[in-house]
Amino acid sequence: MSRRAVLRAGLGVLAGGQVVLGLWVLLLPGLFWKWPWVSHLPPYNEHLLRDFGGASLALAVVLCAAVATMERRLVLTSLVAYLVSSVAHLLFHARHLEPLPAASAAGFMALLGAAVLLPAVLVWLAADGSAFREPDSAGATADSLRGSAGRSPGEGSSTGASSRARTSGERLRGGADVAPAAATRERLPRLAPPAPAARSAAGQGGVVRIRAAPGNDALCATPAHPNDAP
Template sequence: MNRLVRGGLLLLGGLHLSWGVPAVLAPRWFFDTFPGFGRAWTAAYPPYNAHLVTDLGATFLTLGVLLLLAAWFADRRVTAVVLAGVLVFSTLHLAFHARHHGELAGGDLTASLAALVLGVLMPIALLVLDRRNRA
């Protein structure tokens, strides 16, 4: 497995875990403070729902673990399946937020949509890189 692909899997896995752990363990805090740095993107979609935030955290944790396992196993098929799953989630997540902005506007809306677009583009790029490197 190419170091760039493995590094991308590790980066995405770490990001998903860093979002999932607080969403599961402290859903209210996650809702009020995500993504951090004084921003509150999740809170722009009220009302707060502990069940929903905890389920989202479980999804992020699951994807994070799968991404890290793909990096560990370095198997083309495992990598493709995991990245396809991340791509489905990320595309659906982007599609929702592209249509529903909640209370986000201006720079926060632009930054959140840009982050979601990157969440779609990165798995695509890793799939393409991995396929080219193994061909």
């Protein structure tokens, strides 16, 4: 069982105990008073008992919220509040055990001691931040770290550069920046290949004149005659 599960289960035990105790004292204070561990310290006071029941239910609300959210600050706050109450309760009854039989006093102190020990252990668990990490995110982080460790430093940087280059190339191929360049190429006149005579004249150092062919927007290259007008 993980730390998170243990912490949540312990908080649930504390919350459930406070719900039972609070409802019992708030709704049936007379019945609670008849318990020997309570009635050995008279007098009976309904007002104080009902107030104690309401306070126990209020603490139960905070503990239930901690169980539901498992938020670190709320969990620690609820546990510290429970510890303050249980430690004060233990210290008071430890000084007033005389009316109880030895066996009953030992059982009573064991119960009050457990009410201090359990939240103290839960505080220790809550102090470790790992108890508040989600299992899925922790596993994903570990897998990511193992994957990073398995690659060499150069591999990671080259992979990132290749990915960025592919992304830039796709953006250029599909973006609007290519359209003006393509339209410009369409507007340029097409240069027809030179005739064999033009290539021969150019190879012999002759002059080659480029002119438009009649009825065609393509340009053609022809050898220039010495008597041709420019």
